[in-house]
Amino acid sequence: MAESQASTGNSYLAGSNLERLLRRGHFAVTGELGPPQSADGTVIRQKAALLKGCCDAVNITDNQTAIVRMSSIGAGTIVVQEGLEPIIQMTCRDRNRLAIQADLLGAYALGMRNVLCLSGDHQSFGNHPTAKNVFDIDSIQLVHMVAGMRDKRIFECGEEFKGQEPRFFVGAAAAPFADPVAYRPYRLAKKIKAGANFIQTQLIYDIDAFGVFMEKVRTLGLHEQTYILAGVGPLKSPGMARYMKNNVPGLLVPDALIDRMVQAGAAWDKPQDELTKEDKRARSAAWKDEGIKICIELVQQIRQIEGVAGVHIMAIEWEEAVRPIADGAGLLPRPVIDEPVA
Amino acid sequence: MAHIQDLLTAIGLEPDRAQMFNMSAAMASAFVTVAQEMTERIARLGPNPLRGPLDTLTDSERGE
Amino acid sequence: MIVAEQKSLDEIKSLIGDAERVLVVGCGTCVTVCFAGGAREAAIVAASLRMATKLDGNGKDVTDVTVQRQCEWEYLDEIAEQIEGADLVLSLGCGIGVQAIAEHFPRKWVVPGLNTSFMGLPTEQGVWAERCAACGDCVLGLTGGICPIARCSKSLLNGPCGGSEGGHCEINPDIPCAWQLIYDRLSALGKLDLLMAIQPPKNWKTSRDGGPRKIVRDDLRLGAEEE
Numbered sequence: 078m079a080e081s082q083a084s085t086g087n088s089y090l091a092g093s094n095l096e097r098l099l100r101r102g103h104f105a106v107t108g109e110l111g112p113p114q115s116a117d118g119t120v121i122r123q124k125a126a127l128l129k130g131c132c133d134a135v136n137i138t139d140n141q142t143a144i145v146r147m148s149s150i151g152a153g154t155i156v157v158q159e160g161l162e163p164i165i166q167m168t169c170r171d172r173n174r175l176a177i178q179a180d181l182l183g184a185y186a187l188g189m190r191n192v193l194c195l196s197g198d199h200q201s202f203g204n205h206p207t208a209k210n211v212f213d214i215d216s217i218q219l220v221h222m223v224a225g226m227r228d229k230r231i232f233e234c235g236e237e238f239k240g241q242e243p244r245f246f247v248g249a250a251a252a253p254f255a256d257p258v259a260y261r262p263y264r265l266a267k268k269i270k271a272g273a274n275f276i277q278t279q280l281i282y283d284i285d286a287f288g289v290f291m292e293k294v295r296t297l298g299l300h301e302q303t304y305i306l307a308g309v310g311p312l313k314s315p316g317m318a319r320y321m322k323n324n325v326p327g328l329l330v331p332d333a334l335i336d337r338m339v340q341a342g343a344a345w346d347k348p349q350d351e352l353t354k355e356d357k358r359a360r361s362a363a364w365k366d367e368g369i370k371i372c373i374e375l376v377q378q379i380r381q382i383e384g385v386a387g388v389h390i391m392a393i394e395w396e397e398a399v400r401p402i403a404d405g406a407g408l409l410p411r412p413v414i415d416e417p418v419a
Numbered sequence: 420m421a422h423i424q425d426l427l428t429a430i431g432l433e434p435d436r437a438q439m440f441n442m443s444a445a446m447a448s449a450f451v452t453v454a455q456e457m458t459e460r461i462a463r464l465g466p467n468p469l470r471g472p473l474d475t476l477t478d479s480e481r482g483e
Numbered sequence: 484m485i486v487a488e489q490k491s492l493d494e495i496k497s498l499i500g501d502a503e504r505v506l507v508v509g510c511g512t513c514v515t516v517c518f519a520g521g522a523r524e525a526a527i528v529a530a531s532l533r534m535a536t537k538l539d540g541n542g543k544d545v546t547d548v549t550v551q552r553q554c555e556w557e558y559l560d561e562i563a564e565q566i567e568g569a570d571l572v573l574s575l576g577c578g579i580g581v582q583a584i585a586e587h588f589p590r591k592w593v594v595p596g597l598n599t600s601f602m603g604l605p606t607e608q609g610v611w612a613e614r615c616a617a618c619g620d621c622v623l624g625l626t627g628g629i630c631p632i633a634r635c636s637k638s639l640l641n642g643p644c645g646g647s648e649g650g651h652c653e654i655n656p657d658i659p660c661a662w663q664l665i666y667d668r669l670s671a672l673g674k675l676d677l678l679m680a681i682q683p684p685k686n687w688k689t690s691r692d693g694g695p696r697k698i699v700r701d702d703l704r705l706g707a708e709e710e
Contacts, residue, residue: 196644199654214684217641252645257666264642326648429492430531431538
């Protein structure tokens with residue numbers, strides 16, 4: 078353990094900003110930053126500027142929805158340069174255990190300290206549906222592997238690190254409402270047993286259903302073994318709300334919320350072709366305002382649920398929405414921890 | 420039947436050359452109707468392009 | 484069984500190219516029961532090729548024969564004379580049959596008439612579904628007899644991803660979620676505790692990832708004692 082940071086007297090697992098805030102009992106806020114479908118780093122810098130100061134760390138997606146984008150580690154490097162903390166998303170779809178470990182070594186050396194372990198959207202949804210997938214390991218095995226690299230200082234094969242081991246704060250996802258629903262708390266338990274230090278959930282719109290899930294989580298004592306960040310996201314329109322309700326597995330959108338979105342645009346309730354461009358713009362703005370308002374309320378309700386350690390605000394391609402949501406929910410300014418990082 | 424028609428198309432023949440009609444032995448007028456329809460259709464399509472002088476046909480083409 | 488599907492007549496014609504005497508070889512085992520390459524299909528393909536090439540203005544001499552199994556030398560020996568007499572062999576066997584003919588008749592050009600699809604079973608008349616991926620290290624004892632390697636779109640070993648909805652896989656509503664099936668079965672049999680254990684990364688060495696596979700049984704080999 079001589080070379081390990083674990084021996085420096087710092088009791089943090091990775092010492093990331095996210096870990097330090099959670100350990101001190103702060104209600105954490107994470108966001109999401111989707112890299113561009115190009116090699117343009119300025120997009121990342123612009124998005125980072127929007128998120129800086131309102132999130133404790135931001136997820137950098139890894140070819141999300143199986144569409145090729147700038148790599149999460151490449152984009153994460155820029156995010157680090159911009160003074161924002163990245164959470165590197167790592168999927169099992171595109172890399173085998175060799176590539177995943179190699180990339181994580183690089184990510185650590187480049188200053189990244191959080192990893193979110195995912196199985197990854199199937200490639201049939203993306204822009205290369207004829208690609209061969211990998212799925213050498215699954216998300217739970219990935220969690221175990223990344224935790225083992227840190228805690229046991231071993232590669233997946235069992236060989237010990239000779240030099241610096243990568244020390245990541247290890248995250249995993251949970252889909253509370255995906256089928257089979259009864260199994261979901263137990264699968265979460267399995268991810269925690271594998272070594273998940275924090276959990277980000279799928280988007281929550283149905284507070285009652287989430288409450289039922291969290292009750293089971295508390296019964297199992299899971300909230301005491303990991304930090305659970307509830308996923309939230311602003312609705313953009315009634316159409317988006319309906320689409321998510323009907324087409325996205327594991328998403329529950331109560332009709333009451335859809336009605337609120339419809340009501341928000343009621344002033345423009347006439348045939349499409351009678352709406353001017355200005356009308357449409359105004360209606361869209363009204364919908365977005367309502368979406369942000371709903372999101373703020375959801376954050377406030379979620380905060381009351383015992384065992385929830387923070388929120389993960391997903392506003393992909395609408396990063397501007399994160400600040401008003403965090404602000405409206407009373408989560409700003411974000412706490413800053415001044416202490417030496419080992 | 421759709422499979423047979425697809426196969427005929429792949430071979431290079433008109434798929435309309437084959438058709439199946441379902442009816443009972445008592446449906447004489449229906450039988451006459453479809454027989455006439457089929458005869459007209461085949462006449463319109465013209466001779467089977469595979470039909471040459473009989474001696475150039477293999478046994479299976481002659482249906483034997 | 485091995486389940487296969489016929490290639491299109493157009494593709495078969497282009498594979499045949501300018502060969503004049505073509506022997507279509509059917510197989511009497513797996514591809515017969517999945518109606519892709521048995522005696523009946525071999526006769527239909529041969530007749531179709533005779534007609535199609537004749538319409539193209541270059542009628543070919545296409546005959547057909549079907550053996551009990553293309554993947555065993557002794558059955559291929561039975562048709563050695565016909566194979567030698569042909570310019571080209573169109574195998575309606577699975578990929579194994581095509582290769583067996585190529586291997587057994589080194590000087591003969593062999594082309595495939597089928598796409599070998601998967602190992603599976605007929606779930607109803609006219610419907611076949613994949614069941615086994617031949618990973619070489621069977622996990623069915625942990626999953627109640629339902630294979631997550633062959634039947635989960637991501638071959639997950641530790642339970643369903645977030646894309647399981649209403650019993651089907653998010654990639655296609657026609658694909659049942661293997662993990663829902665596993666969960667239901669283990670639940671019904673009172674064995675849900677099996678789903679609580681973390682399954683370690685799989686050893687894919689026994690699968691195709693370990694290179695081409697081979698099984699040697701010394702107890703069965705002829706002349707093994709002398710070695």
